[in-house]
Each structure stands twice: as C-alpha cells, then as structure tokens.
Amino acid sequence: EDQVTQSPEALRLQEGESSSLNCSYTVSGLRGLFWYRQDPGKGPEFLFTLYSAGEEKEKERLKATLTKKESFLHITAPKPEDSATYLCAVQAEETSGSRLTFGEGTQLTVNP
Amino acid sequence: KAGVTQTPRYLIKTRGQQVTLSCSPISGHRSVSWYQQTPGQGLQFLFEYFSETQRNKGNFPGRFSGRQFSNSRSEMNVSTLELGDSALYLCASSSHRDRGLLRNSPLHFGNGTRLTVT
Numbered sequence: 001e002d003q004v005t006q007s008p009e010a011l012r013l014q015e016g017e018s019s020s021l022n023c024s025y026t027v028s029g030l031r032g033l034f035w036y037r038q039d040p041g042k043g044p045e046f047l048f049t050l051y052s053a054g055e056e057k058e059k060e061r062l063k064a065t066l067t068k069k070e071s072f073l074h075i076t077a078p079k080p081e082d083s084a085t086y087l088c089a090v091q092a093e094e095t096s097g098s099r100l101t102f103g104e105g106t107q108l109t110v111n112p
Numbered sequence: 113k114a115g116v117t118q119t120p121r122y123l124i125k126t127r128g129q130q131v132t133l134s135c136s137p138i139s140g141h142r143s144v145s146w147y148q149q150t151p152g153q154g155l156q157f158l159f160e161y162f163s164e165t166q167r168n169k170g171n172f173p174g175r176f177s178g179r180q181f182s183n184s185r186s187e188m189n190v191s192t193l194e195l196g197d198s199a200l201y202l203c204a205s206s207s208h209r210d211r212g213l214l215r216n217s218p219l220h221f222g223n224g225t226r227l228t229v230t
Contacts, residue, residue, distance in 0.1 A: 034218060043116070043202050043221030087155070097168045098145035098206055098219055102155040
C-alpha cells in the first residue's frame with residue numbers, strides 16, 4: 001500500500017527564516033510526486049511535479065527536490081503570504097489516471 | 113480560463129438523507145476526479161471519470177457514487193448519509209488522456225463543498 005508521511009505537522013517561522021518541509025513516501029514504483037499548497041477554505045493549488053530522483057523545481061521562494069525515498073520543499077526567506085498547508089502526494093506506477101495518495105500536510109505559519 | 117467550479121459551497125444534511133454535489137471542470141478537461149478531505153484522514157481518492165466512464169475507484173462504500181455528463185461536468189451522490197461523511201469534498205480536473213499519465217497535466221482542484229451531517 002502506498003504511503004506518504006509529511007513532517008513536521010506544523011511549523012512556525014519568522015519572516016525571512018528559511019526552512020524545509022519533508023515528505024517521505026513508500027510506493028511500488030514512483031510515477032510522479034506532487035506538491036500542493038492549500039489555503040483555509042480553498043482547494044489545493046498545484047505547485048510542482050517531480051518524476052525522478054535528483055530532479056529539482058523552483059518557483060519564487062520555493063524549491064522542491066526529490067530522492068528515491070523522500071522529497072523536500074525548501075522555503076527561502078519566507079513571507080507571511082507563504083502561510084498555508086503544504087501537501088505532498090504520489091502517483092504509483094501501477095495506478096492509473098488521477099489516483100493520488102496524499103500526506104496529511106504541513107501547516108506553515110510565517111510571522112511578520 | 114475559469115477554474116474548477118463546485119456547487120454548492122456548503123451543505124447541511126441529516127443522517128439518512130442523500131446529497132448530490134456538482135462539479136464543472138476546467139474547459140477542455142475531460143478527466144474529473146473526486147476526493148474526500150477530513151482532518152483525520154487527509155485527502156482520500158473517491159473515483160475518477162473520463163469521457164463519461166468511471167475508470168478508477170477508491171475504497172469507499174457503495175453509498176458513494178458518481179457520474180459524468182457528455183460536457184464533462186460531474187456529480188457525486190452520497191446516499192444514506194452518516195455522521196462520518198462530514199467532510200470537504202473536492203473535485204479535480206485534468207487534461208491528461210492516458211490512463212497512467214499526469215505528466216504536464218496535473219490535477220487542478222476546485223474549492224470544494226463542505227458537507228456537514230447532523
């Protein structure tokens with residue numbers, strides 16, 4: 001059974017204090033790993049897709065990396081508007097279509 | 113381009129009733145999937161439809177069902193509601209066509225329908 005574990009569950013940062021969120025996964029063949037951001041009362045917003053170990057993607061203050069067992073979401077010099085819940089999800093090789101397995105997320109709060 | 117639209121945003125129902133939720137995907141997207149989000153379980157896959165056919169189903173009881181129309185709009189239905197069905201129900205659409213491929217065509221989510229069962 002595919003599993004995704006995110007840590008920490010919650011993280012408080014001061015504005016400008018860089019940090020990383022972790023996503024550990026167990027899957028029988030990874031087709032893709034996805035990062036989403038979810039604001040309160042809204043649906044998840046797509047951030048990145050990673051496909052193979054060693055791959056990196058960047059967007060503004062966010063950078064996602066992938067190894068064979070985990071992914072990191074690095075946040076550089078965060079701002080209060082980066083406060084949100086960050087979700088990680090995987091698609092396994094043997095699953096088809098839109099079936100993703102999600103972690104429970106990391107709730108990030110950035111204080112000014 | 114308009115995003116994924118879900119209606120209604122909020123619903124309050126009583127145990128034993130049934131409910132229908134609606135989803136309009138992004139224009140041109142033919143794949144529509146549904147997820148249930150609860151504080152304890154996170155996001156869990158319900159089912160996926162493509163070209164009016166269900167092509168993937170999660171581990172939910174038969175009380176949860178769905179359908180897709182020729183214009184790609186989708187509905188999901190929950191019959192005989194239970195207290196544990198209280199959740200945020202999210203619809204997502206994608207432009208991918210191949211069964212196993214989300215490459216370059218990730219899921220785009222709506223803002224969900226918040227269902228409360230009393």
